Amino acid sequence: MDHERPVEEEGDVVWPRDTPEETAEDPQGNQEDCFPIPLSALQPDSITGFDVFFRPGIEDLHALFLKADIPVTEAHRQDLSEQGIQEVYVAKADSTRCMRYIEEGLAGIMADKALDGTKRAKILYDTAVQIVRDVMDEPFNDETITRAVALTDTLTTWLFDEPKHLAHIFGSLSFRNLIATHSVNVCILGSALGRRLGLSQDELKTLSTGLLLHDLGKSMIDEAILTKSGRPTEDEWEIIKSHPEKGVELLEHSEQLDPLSLTVIRQHHEKCSGNGYPAGLKAREIHSYAKIAMLVDVYDAMTTQRSYAQAIDAYPALRTMQSEMGPEVDSQLLRQFIFMLSTRTAKPARAAKGAPRRAA
């Protein structure tokens, strides 16, 4: 089963594109000028650097709530919360600034158990998608790699603290066919499986970083090849198959990544049967982290919309994987994955078989 992904498409925009600055100066705006963020994203004692608006009840009108240079206080949040307001608004011109503000406060947002778990999960997911987009745009920029590593740190800390809340983040997974959302889906599903299998927090972070960046090599491949709707030619297929090694080449000089994260990237298309690529490794030669990557990569590809195939639901996808991928996947891992999806918890099983303690 091959589940290569087309390149990212327009649509499903998490953060609006920047628009001219004038809208940020406007103390009021109509709905098209602003986008909502959860009130909980405003962190006390921080300075946003962008104006924050709220909707006082007048249709389509946003009133200025907080100037860009005024520190956020708990009283600010309470004030709106007591009025039943859960969302504030930001001018589209400030979308990049807003994204970075939320990203910088992400660890605090995720650790705040007073905040609704579903909303925290959504913030985490949206931030992760934006980081992957930036890494794909600038794979040579060390700062974007730093942001990706920081993100996986926050994700794994959250999975450790609240494994039972995994259901929150499942609700955030996007089923659109985008490289960035696919990368984040794979990261979350695979990290949750690693958590369930009993990995330590450091081990989980190593796995998680590899999963988040597993398809980074596609940023070096011609979009026309990745978006081609028909079958790729033999030459094109060879180019597509080079993406795991291209991803490793992009990252191997970074001191921020554990070598095992690179192994996940290099081996995520290897199959236990030996029919995978790039090296055609057999089961015992494939690191167990890469087996997790391969499993969740296929699952996510099957359950999201593709240009050449409809998305299928979770249950038929898992049945197909069981019936058609027998020799290709680690059956113990697949069993654990099915159990995790059905129970929606990443809490470690008492005796989780197939735990990836060592390279298989």
Ligand SMILES: [Fe+2]
């Ligand atoms: Fe891939």
Ligand SMILES: [Fe+2]
């Ligand atoms: Fe992938």
